[in-house]
Amino acid sequence: MTLLSDARVHDAGVVETVDLAEEVSHYLAHLGFLPGTRVEVLRRAPAGDPTVYRVDNVEVALRRDTARHITLKLEHGARK
Amino acid sequence: MSCHAPVLEQLEENPKTASTASRLRTVALVGPPNSGKSTLFNRLTGMRQKVANYPGVTVEHHSGRMKSIGRGDLTLIDLPGIYSLSTYSEDARVAVEVLTGKMPGVPRPDCVLLVLDATHMNRQLMLAAPVFSIGLPTLVLLNMSDQLELRGGKIDTLALARELGHPVALISAAKDIGLEVVPDFLVQADGTLNTKLRPVQLPVLQSPAACRAWASQVTTRTGYQSPAVSRWTQRLDSVLLHRVAGPLIFLAVVFAVFQVVFSIGQPLSDGMGSLLDHVGASLGQILPDNWLRLLLLDGIWRGVTSVLVFLPQILLLFLFIGVLEDSGYLARAALIADRVMRSIGLNGKAFIPLLSAYACAVPAIMATRTIENKRERLATILIAPFMTCSARLPIYTLIIAAFVPHRLFLGGLIGLRALVMLGLYGLGFFAALITARMLNSSVMKASPAPFILELPQYRWPTVQSLGLRLYDRGRLFLKKAGTVILGVTFLVWVLSVIPVHGGQLSDLSTSVIGHLGHTIEPLIRPLGFNWKIGIGLLSSIVAREVIVGTLGTLYGMDPGTHALGLEAALRHDITAAGAIALVVFFAFAMQCTSTLAVVRRETNSWKFPALQFTYMTTVAYLAALITNQVLLRLL
Numbered sequence: 001m002t003l004l005s006d007a008r009v010h011d012a013g014v015v016e017t018v019d020l021a022e023e024v025s026h027y028l029a030h031l032g033f034l035p036g037t038r039v040e041v042l043r044r045a046p047a048g049d050p051t052v053y054r055v056d057n058v059e060v061a062l063r064r065d066t067a068r069h070i071t072l073k074l075e076h077g078a079r080k
Numbered sequence: 081m082s083c084h085a086p087v088l089e090q091l092e093e094n095p096k097t098a099s100t101a102s103r104l105r106t107v108a109l110v111g112p113p114n115s116g117k118s119t120l121f122n123r124l125t126g127m128r129q130k131v132a133n134y135p136g137v138t139v140e141h142h143s144g145r146m147k148s149i150g151r152g153d154l155t156l157i158d159l160p161g162i163y164s165l166s167t168y169s170e171d172a173r174v175a176v177e178v179l180t181g182k183m184p185g186v187p188r189p190d191c192v193l194l195v196l197d198a199t200h201m202n203r204q205l206m207l208a209a210p211v212f213s214i215g216l217p218t219l220v221l222l223n224m225s226d227q228l229e230l231r232g233g234k235i236d237t238l239a240l241a242r243e244l245g246h247p248v249a250l251i252s253a254a255k256d257i258g259l260e261v262v263p264d265f266l267v268q269a270d271g272t273l274n275t276k277l278r279p280v281q282l283p284v285l286q287s288p289a290a291c292r293a294w295a296s297q298v299t300t301r302t303g304y305q306s307p308a309v310s311r312w313t314q315r316l317d318s319v320l321l322h323r324v325a326g327p328l329i330f331l332a333v334v335f336a337v338f339q340v341v342f343s344i345g346q347p348l349s350d351g352m353g354s355l356l357d358h359v360g361a362s363l364g365q366i367l368p369d370n371w372l373r374l375l376l377l378d379g380i381w382r383g384v385t386s387v388l389v390f391l392p393q394i395l396l397l398f399l400f401i402g403v404l405e406d407s408g409y410l411a412r413a414a415l416i417a418d419r420v421m422r423s424i425g426l427n428g429k430a431f432i433p434l435l436s437a438y439a440c441a442v443p444a445i446m447a448t449r450t451i452e453n454k455r456e457r458l459a460t461i462l463i464a465p466f467m468t469c470s471a472r473l474p475i476y477t478l479i480i481a482a483f484v485p486h487r488l489f490l491g492g493l494i495g496l497r498a499l500v501m502l503g504l505y506g507l508g509f510f511a512a513l514i515t516a517r518m519l520n521s522s523v524m525k526a527s528p529a530p531f532i533l534e535l536p537q538y539r540w541p542t543v544q545s546l547g548l549r550l551y552d553r554g555r556l557f558l559k560k561a562g563t564v565i566l567g568v569t570f571l572v573w574v575l576s577v578i579p580v581h582g583g584q585l586s587d588l589s590t591s592v593i594g595h596l597g598h599t600i601e602p603l604i605r606p607l608g609f610n611w612k613i614g615i616g617l618l619s620s621i622v623a624r625e626v627i628v629g630t631l632g633t634l635y636g637m638d639p640g641t642h643a644l645g646l647e648a649a650l651r652h653d654i655t656a657a658g659a660i661a662l663v664v665f666f667a668f669a670m671q672c673t674s675t676l677a678v679v680r681r682e683t684n685s686w687k688f689p690a691l692q693f694t695y696m697t698t699v700a701y702l703a704a705l706i707t708n709q710v711l712l713r714l715l
Contacts, residue, residue, distance in 0.1 A: 020530070024530055024532075025163070026166060026288060027163065027532060028532065029288035029289065029292065030112075030163035030164055030203070030206060030288055031532070031534065032202075032203050032205070034288065034289055034292050035289070037292075042317075043318070045321060045326075045415045045416060045418065045419065046321060046322065046323050046324075046326040046327050046416055047416070047418070047419035047420075048419075049418075049419060050415060050418055050531060052317075052321070052415070052531070052535060054309070056200055056202055056203050056560065057199065057200050057202075057306050057307070057309065058200055058203065058530065058534060058535075059313075059534070059535040060529070060533065060534050061531070061532070061533040061534075061535060062417075062531070062532060063217070063418070063422075063530060063531045065407075065530065066530040066531070066532065073683055076146050
């Protein structure tokens with residue numbers, strides 16, 4: 001289990017848990033951040049944060065503060 | 081693709097009755113944010129939209145007559161973009177109230193057009209189940225068919241319609257493809273209005289996870305293939321979000337916007353100015369040489385046209401903002417700027433309202449509804465008027481064109497005037513940041529809301545959407561010129577010719593306005609302003625642009641500057657230090673009754689607008705004082 005904020009660019013994995021305030025996790029769920037969906041780390045903003053993730057064919061940017069409350073099971077072959 | 085075959089088949093059973101007998105009145109347009117809802121709204125209503133507010137709750141919404149499809153008898157309500165009907169956000173609350181007919185003053189919709197982005201069905205379908213459960217006849221419009229096809233996605237509308245129990249059609253609002261299903265559906269919906277709807281077997285879906293599971297099942301069963309990721313977006317982002325190139329391009333874009341406003345906008349404005357002067361001169365020949373000519377020409381015409389000439393520059397600015405927004409670049413700009421915003425303690429969600437405050441603080445303050453946290457929302461409301469709105473543009477451009485020399489740097493790429501303008505924008509921005517800082521450290525202690533930003537795929541801005549923006553802006557500007565500015569210049573003219581002694585009009589310095597101006601002059605003298613500027617400042621409490629109109633009228637009436645243009649008259653009358661102090665004053669001052677009114681409404685108290693007005697005016701006064709005193713010693 002890896003924190004989404006720790007995943008590196010080009011890593012991909014499946015969301016395991018989302019532990020955030022209800023209205024935030026509700027919003028994120030509608031963007032696709034739900035247990036079982038696949039997330040890919042696309043790129044970081046020029047300043048290194050936020051990071052752009054691809055989930056469900058959509059690109060969503062999250063700050064590290066938010067991403068560290070989401071855990072991920074990294075895909076086989078991804079770096080640890 | 082035979083995408084809307086199912087709908088048409090069903091429709092043939094219903095005779096196409098003339099719209100005269102229609103019982104259908106109101107149609108609601110529902111969809112997630114960024115699903116192309118607004119484009120569709122404009123297609124269906126043909127740009128004849130009306131901006132209105134919900135009474136009590138002021139999230140902006142549009143409603144319009146569906147004239148473009150020949151159904152001018154029907155009203156289309158454009159609801160705010162929503163992901164679900166769970167009322168976590170003000171937007172969703174509004175949507176639910178309208179759809180269930182509980183919004184006062186808004187008729188309950190008779191049927192629903194549900195717009196979904198066909199390129200991400202798994203996610204977009206999550207909204208379908210709760211919308212169907214309301215029980216209104218619903219047409220599902222899968223938008224962006226062109227994108228879907230282009231990027232190799234597949235969708236079976238027939239299977240989907242069977243699965244959902246509602247008609248489904250694939251359309252492209254941007255390319256105007258497939259929209260003919262909408263009038264057909266409306267005829268059909270009219271026929272079934274009083275009959276009982278076929279019950280749809282849908283699970284009661286409470287949680288997003290359940291909605292999501294259902295949506296995935298539906299897309300799997302109907303053989304949906306999501307399109308490949310746009311390669312262009314990937315390529316562009318690898319440059320535009322590059323660690324080094326990204327911020328540089330961002331800065332270059334910002335510079336370019338201001339440079340163009342001057343290098344292209346200024347000649348256009350000048351041209352418009354000489355055209356209007358010409359018209360004025362012709363009018364002068366028709367009018368009899370008496371007080372009426374003075375009123376119409378020296379008073380109103382001069383005042384109103386001195387504001388009108390800024391129309392080209394304002395439209396250019398909005399054209400740029402429109403291109404940046406519609407193309408998808410603005411979301412990237414937000415991403416690049418986030419780090420800076422955060423380091424000064426600003427909430428990520430405050431970014432979008434603050435960005436829109438560059439156009440006007442009023443919609444920006446209404447947009448703060450999306451901020452759930454009350455204190456953060458209040459902080460954003462309080463700082464929004466510091467952002468440089470377009471109403472400041474006329475006085476900025478006037479002063480810069482009159483006092484800043486036309487000088488180019490870097491081989492003509494950057495001009496001094498554009499730099500000064502940028503500096504003024506920066507000044508407002510920093511005032512907002514410092515104020516936010518102060519609020520955060522004192523009264524506004526609250527947990528930071530997260531920054532969650534969806535990055536749309538890049539797309540070409542459509543001429544239609546840009547045209548609509550410019551049309552809206554131009555109309556607002558002309559309306560203001562024709563109402564507020566006209567009214568104030570009329571008042572200024574009247575006050576500058578009374579009292580009348582023995583049929584003789586007063587001259588400027590002995591008139592009521594002259595006395596008023598000379599009374600307040602000592603207060604503003606240290607700022608480098610004369611009494612005419614003082615009157616301008618007083619009149620611009622109504623709206624910022626008004627100062628230009630007032631100055632136009634006052635200088636037109638003064639025999640000493642009558643023959644000069646406004647720029648030359650100003651150069652003749654105030655020092656460069658005073659002129660710069662004047663724009664600094666405008667960067668900070670709260671000269672806008674509409675903003676004060678909307679702050680009062682949103683905060684439900686007079687305390688905050690009063691506080692805001694006092695604070696901003698004090699800051700403006702002090703900043704202008706310091707600017708003038710420092711520049712007087714330097715220049």
